[in-house]
Amino acid sequence: MRDRHSPKAGALRLKLMAGAALVGLPLILSAGVASAQDAPRVTVQEDDGLTPEAVYVEADAAQRDADLVTAQGAAESRVFARFRQHNLRAEAFTYDLKTGIATASGQVELISPDGVVVNASQLELDNQLRTGIAVDLATRTPDGATLMAATAVRRSENVSELNRVLFIPCPVCEDDPDRKPALSFQAEKAVQDEELRAILYRNVVIRLGGVPVFYTPVLAHPDPSVDRASGFLIPRVDYDRARGISAEVPYLHVVSPSEDWLFNPRFNFKVPPFLNLQWRRRFNDGTVVARGGYTYARNFGDFDQDGDGKAESNVAFGDRTHRSYILAHGEFDLPGPWRWGFTAERVSDKTLFDRYDVEDPYQDNGLYYGDRRRLISQLYTERQTERSYLSVAAFSIQSLRVAQFNDITPALNIFESDNSLPLVAPIVDARWEPEGSVLGGRLRLMGSAVALTRGEYSGNPAQRPEAVGVEELLGVDSRRITGQLEWRRVMTSAIGIRYEPFVDLRADFYSVSDVNVLLGAEDDFISRGRALAGVDVSYPLFRPVGTNGSLILEPMAQLSVSNQVRTSRFIPNEDSQTLELDHITLFRTDRFPGYDLMEGGLRFTAGGRVTYNWDGNRSASLFVGRSVRDTDNDDFLTPVPDDVSQLYDPSGLAGRASDWVVQGTFDPSDRMRGWFHAVADKDGNFRRAEATISGDWGRRNSGALSYILDRSNPVPGEFNRNYEFVQLAAQQFVYRNWGMTVRGIADLERNEITRSEVGVLFDDDCFRFEIGWRRDNTRVRPTGPSEGIFFRLNLATFGGTGYDRSEFR
Template sequence: MRSQLRTGAALSTLAAMFVSGAAFAQTTAATDAAAGDGLGDGGVYVDAQSATRQGDLITAQGAERGERALVRSRGYTLRANQVAYDLGTGVASAAGQAEIVSPNGDVAYASQLRTDAELQVGVAVDFATRLSNGSSLMAATAVRRGESANELNYAIFTPCPICDEKGNPKTPSISIQAEKVVQDEELRAILYRNAVFKVGGVPVLYLPFFSHPDPTVERASGLLVPIINYDDGRGLSVETPYLHVVSPSEDWLISPQFNGRVAPFLNLQWRRRFDDGTIVLRGGYTYERPFGDYDADGDGEADIPLETESRSYVLGWGRFDPDGPWRWGFTAERTSDKTLFDRYDISSPYQDNGLYFGDQRRLISQLYAERQSERSYVSVAAFSIQSLRVAQTNEDALGLNVFEDDDSLPVVAPLVDARWEPEAPMFGGRLRLRGSAVALFRDAYVGSPVLRPEMIPATTLGAGGVDSRRLSGQAEWRRIVTTRQGLRFEPFVDLRVDAYSIGDLPPALGLDDATITRTRAAAGVDLSYPLFKPLRGGASLILEPVGQLLIANDPDLDPRIPNEDSQTSALDETSLFAVDRFPGYDLLEGGARVTAGARATLRWAGGRTASLFVGRSLRADREDGFRVPIPDNLTDLYDPTGLADRTSDWVVQADFEPSDRIRGRAHALIDSSGDIRRAEAALDGRWGRRNLATVNYIVDRSNPVEGPLNRNYEFVQLTAQQFVYGNWGVATAGIADLDRDQITRSEVGLLFDDDCVRFELGYRRDNTRVRPTGPSEGVYVRLNLATFGGSGYGRSEQR
């Protein structure tokens, strides 16, 4: 920046000091400019109505009512009604509608300006500039004092537009007005004296002194925007994050949370970038009793001891990608309390940062490495899981909810997955080889659906967790053949071998540890015949019937093999035609089956589309090995997969986009009786310039019998915003639990939104059953401002 300040007029440098990013070096700017205009380093170009020269002083005058005079030198272009330039000293001055353009395109304006060759002193009167990020800066005078200080007097800065769409002036939504603004280049900071913050032109805050990092600084230490919240358990809560920048590649975020009713909670985050990777570690700590509803009998006292003790969490991850085919990483996720995140409103605790993801309300700690080349892939991982899921809700006292037992979840060490594909075709087709190995260890007994119905003992007394190890190998060959008529054949052969080692089966079964092997050989052909028909008005219709014939041997579903990775099957248009339609290895299909479906796609003007797919599969024989006991009635079996009967569920998928403002999608699994087993649908709509709404619906009816462990659910989620007058509108969001006939979460608020600020003030209620404090309600405030200088941090959850 300093070299740039020494090359051109003071006015341009005063504008550039508010522009983030690296400046051009003097020699680079001058060389490039000289190369572009042919002036050389010392040449001057003048274009004016009249120009005179007395010695080294050139004076150019513009037309009385017309074009301004123009002087160009060293890559800078200066326009004004009158311009004077001293060739010997390099002193330049301009008066009347002065405008200067630097070599990198920055533009600034003034009524008068003057600078010397070394830029030790520079003055601009009625200074104004529009920065590259859309911000505007204006001052009565702008002065450069010495090498490291720039001073603006009676200045106004705003990140908001100062003109409407028609070019008429308007009051910016947010601005800072100050008696004096000084940029200290050595401190890399901008200092304000008598600063007044205005919202809509109305003063809302006065500070005698105020400072923030120079926008040329990518990150700088300092306080971030505080987070204000209210919760029935914590009371009024204020979180005050402070960013401490250690170096360009390392920083800390210290974010204490001060609560009205309970002890403070300290959040910390450390980030470090390396040459080939990144590490992010988050953590939090407090010393407090658990708070919430622990009184189930209503006598006014907690039903369990509530002790004051240390409570904490850690959420960390790292990824490293050195040169070569190998890369590796880790995640470390644990919490001392099942409801800590809910009680203290920790932001974004469930993130997908590793090779394997923990699903909602489950934390995963893992170490992994993977190698990928053009024709191969291999990964090795080990992980353990902590569950924060509620297994059984206590409606009388949510603080006494029963959570999923962590000992019932396996420790996976290791999990190996490998794939290889030779470059040369084999028998005119493509060959793929795949291998997999896994070892799982459990401390606690788990019945269905991990154990098959015939392996569930009459008594679980003394039963521990079943341990299992699996080694699998698979080879798949496919070839695509297309006839002249457009019929596409894809014959395939699929061979698979599994070997299991099972240990610690329930003692009541009287079975020893066992080694089990099984094989599956499958062959078949996929067929498709796309048909295209042009319609009037440039529209078209595409109809694509697809089918599959597959024959395989009996997979021999040994009941001693636990089902760890194939407890559900989410059929869709793609997986319906897969050889293995389960997500994992433990369940295996065999026998003969025919699968058929069709997709119709309509396209018409303006890129509008609509498509529908319907398909299902027919088996030669039933497969009762896919059935599991109903959770609250172990003698009654049901099929959670939709693949046990001779006919599978119907798969129905639809997508439609009738305009660039409306888009929808739907997916459903429908059983043979016409009942919906699972379904989800979403509709996005926009109208006007900023009005929008999104509706999501999801239902699961795969468990046919009611009971305390029933996992059926049905939800509707809505988010919308509607502007009523100018930038003012209303916003709403909510989730409805149709099974319980209850609004789980809801909020409605007043909204102001323009190009540089979004403000919401409203009411919200949280009625989730996980919260130990019960329903929470209150007023919320959300404020998002156009950035004055980014910190690199953000919160994915709005508040």
């Protein structure tokens, strides 16, 4: 039998059922067919030992006459036959071994390898397992969808016809067979033309709860065996106070099986239209995806026109000009160990994505990722084998972050300057491990190199303008080469104590330029090195508790010693600005990310985890740890943004004793889960904290509550980026399939709700529909607060509208 995903030789599911399964709205149909990312179901077929020409039969009476096999049974003891990985039961069965034609009658049930079940009173299959004739047809797919037809007839080589068709895309309620399905599609006739690769319908009726809500005399859409087909996708309608009512009408144009275009114009009531465009192309060894958008319009934003301190009017300002964006990426896997790729991400206006509500503009593609509200364009290549790795790349960044908020007029926010971000070209990373052990352990050699070019001051403490009495300074350009050797060996004593001695040798070479001459240097060459040795020790202990519980204690410690390393004030801190202390980073040799900050000296780190398990899958754990060092390190201090005369420690590692790290999980039942992480100073004050608890009750009720806190900056002010947020998401069903949803993010630092929505939902096995009200009050929106009605629709079998654009996290 040919592959069942072939357009010309699909299994019964493709040829007879899947087409009629789309007897729905034309736009829904097009959306289902147009998706190029739906992977075909992979089925592992049972090896029954039968050849493709063979048939296995169990029956009350069976005989073979030349190539014709016949079998007879009764209503209570039907014939069982197996052929071509299919199982069939019927009261009467014939199979022609030469032609491969099978016929069956009387309570026929056919089960295909992928789980599709076909029932009929009479069924005839050709040698490719396609239906020739079927009477009283009923099929059921593994996902619960049901198709029924009075008759199905193959009129010619390319044309099949179904009469009096009914399709239900969700499971039929067996406990209440008289209950009307929430969603059903009915057609007088469905015709599949394989040559046109299309399905045509006559007199289509869509019913909700058995009530007809839509009728069309004719309907056509591509054959489901077509992976993608040109046509309109689901339109989208929304409302924003600045744009007014907006409507998107996407159209997919398929060039070939490996290439397509998506035209997605957005028509706005108050501002000019905006055209979104996407191109995708698959090559023999890679893929390219490019998105872009364009409009010719004025800017528009939120202004306080009457001076009362409230921005109440969205107005257009400035001259019309070209506004656009591009978001593209590609990746190519070459034969052998090499691959290469690129990203190209740029936008003409820093607020374009916000003004026009561009969908999902910040994505992780390529070797290096941009972060929230930063776009990255890069070119890279990689080489990877079992023992080595090499990457060479170059990239630049465009920032869309707000550096200074204007609470009265969000359209006049001041953004982070792109010139303060470096051009990175090149950046090289290499690793190599010899085959086999070295002195009983694992040896790894590593190398890194980078060149950074920056146009203006970026916050380096040695270069801050306030420190040298000027308003503007050039950014420091730097080049770095690093070589590192790491050796580690794992040993376990007879009583179970685990020892891991390690050695780490590292050397850095910096060349910096554009250093402020008032600090005594214009260009400089800096070198530093560190030789470190230490040992990790852990001793996990296990004790059963009761009949179905256990207690696990995991004390762990690390002792390391190295020469003292002092960071030159001329080395810009580019890659070690952000450190998240947790139970993993606390025990790392280099706890700072990147290379610019380095620890040395005598250091002792200790921690422990206790885990209690009970009732099989219930557990709770707690980790507490801290690190101490022989001396303080002022290199880890940085100026307070709002008072550069003061220094503070954002990392928690500048003092002799580090911050406390506390982390835990709790799963008290299979319906509740929780996690928390906190970093506290020596006085027990939380500097950072995050906690999440989620649960579900009943059959479909669920909720999640999250809390996040940052109190690293000790001085309040305009540039203080401390924050405190609470996030909630929940759904509660009130009556049968009807319920309520609520989502929200509250900014406790500013005492306001930044995003919120509340809605009504209907959810059953056929579809899920939500409608409600939402508001976006984030300060970065140039058009001010946005509020309006939202709706989301997800259909069983078909997928969803993609209408959820909220940024809840």
